[in-house]
Amino acid sequence: MVAKILTIKSQHLRRPAARVARLLMRKRLAIADSLLDKLDDPEAVHEFRVAVRRARSIEKAYRPYLIDAVTPKLRRRLKDVVDATGAARDTEVQLERLHQRCADPRPHQRPGFDWLEQRLQHRLAAEYEALRATLADRFRLVHKPLHARLKARYADPGHSFAEVTAGMLLEMAGEFSLRCAHLERDFDEGPLHAARISGKRLRYLLEPLTGVFPQAEESVTSLKVLQDLLGEIRDLQVFGRELAEASEEAGAARMRKLIEMSLTLPFDSPGLAKARQQDERAGLMSLARELQTRQGDLIEHLRARLRDGAAEDLVAGVRSLARDCARAGMPEDDAEPQTARGEAH
Template identity: 35%
Template structure:
């Protein structure tokens, strides 16, 4: 697949096909492993690839309208549904295995009985899945492999408008999916809202699948994907505990009906053996029912099924309490704000992008201000700490950003001076940042950044915390762009300092 930063700049029709073809290839690779009983991850990988493919098709119906028709969507839906039974049985078997070491001896017969029942269900589901793969998936995969690599564009002569970017289309989808997630989380009003929690999990999954292919190239996206996966896993466990509870109740009911049928058949057989001429005994002289042998009681699965159901309920109650403190009842607000930050990063005009040599570039102008403009003071700021690791030819910058969306950590290398400079930037982990930060001690700065939108661009007003200095930066689409100063900024501009080395962050850090 194309590199994420390149993918974001491609036409939406091309980019979404690249993503869909990658998911389709993953599904085909996992399909080839389904027949191997020793491959315990094959079903999971196939199911995830199908879900990601369907989610992509669902999110971009217009872009894919030429290639993905209704019949293809229906076939993919049938394939996805065919994986449900096997996946549920597999998850329940894994949960049962985690409970086995701590089971009481009286519960073990029930666990063994339930395990055998789940294995039979999985065998039937696997057989059904093989049939579905042999029919629907083979047909739809062949159709999509032919259709997805091609698309049509219409260009109007004289139209000088810039072509659409996948980044913009993706930003729109991320915002819509985040709104859906917010609504679904708000509907989880208590432990009994199992359906609402399941819908919230699906909504979280859709946001995650949108962001994953481009996360390395979008500010804040990696952390968002990580947290979405954690939410998805927790809500998934909640749903799985609901399913196992339902399955245990069904299993208990089935066993009791089997017992009743067997006892009725035994009584009928006993009645048939009795002589028809033999007079009936008086009610008070009839013998008491024969006690159930101890060995039979020890094999009775009902205590074990009931004990397993209690364990599932206890874990579910504890898990819901955990989720309530981090995601439900308004607790998700900071994370939803972080998703909006990611959408803004996607929709922001690319400042420079890749140069003719394919190397990413930063194109910006910098201005010295006499003071912090009141308009900037009204904007919630981000607290930024920057430090530089020692180096001769290669100097790497570490940055921590803290705002309403949380904390983000970056590693950056910049080369060159003036308006256009090479910039290599990637998001990193908190652990790695903290491990490297002590080595930046000679060169550090701290500042408060106020981002002020101005049409399609954003002025970043930096208020330094260790000296009386205020700078304004603006990232531009080309080196020759010179945007006018907005009214709120113009009175505070002293001069442009883009080409003055003393105003680079690196030199400012050395002069503190």
């Protein structure tokens, strides 16, 4: 499911940065609030997660201009809400990948696939039960006071939204460029994660501008291609750690079962012989090999895109957009008027 993108109007560009940031954050939180009665639906949970995550990204980006509205306590509570939805998302991704692989397993792989599927299903059920039990109340605890503070009137001195955003675009584009340059030397998990987060922050900053600047939408599209690659690599790394933990648990459980059966059944018992043949670890090992192969292919694809200048072209486009954005924040006598392509909704 593609999350709705909130865009600003052209007249917002010259308004105070704090005022527009409060508006964007308030609208994001309103989307999340509208989904609280639908959290039994995984798609609604996904939309909720994205809305709150983007609200928090706005707060982080414009924090110097939101000090009066967002207190440290509210900031921590909002972070807790975002963190609470992360585990279920990882489990969903792992189950989806497992189901794709389970379409036609070999006989010796089936015990491992079935065991892992059951493990992940039980975990996901527990995670959703916890979300349904606590998430709505936790969100309301932060949303009610935060909404009131975001809607309050403030003096709002300082630079325009366009000027402030232009500066942040330059800063974040520079950071993303450095992160991608690091990937040319090091594709370990740490640098990959840092590049993914940097790209996500840049995209969330660009998205509200897509209704005013056509080139912003082009940058978002290009950025999402790189983010999808980085995101899938990250998911594979998380799943790999899950498989390592699962193999230890499966081995211990299998040995315990064999010992218990050996204590109660004859050595030549058909049931004991069948249990010896059913080893979940074979399926888990085959999954691990496939994850490694897929991860290697994705890294090579990402490396090729970076060699071809995908990051440099993207950053150049963002820097050009930042200049246009800065000009749009000047007084009308000093800047050409911008034509709006879309409105905030």
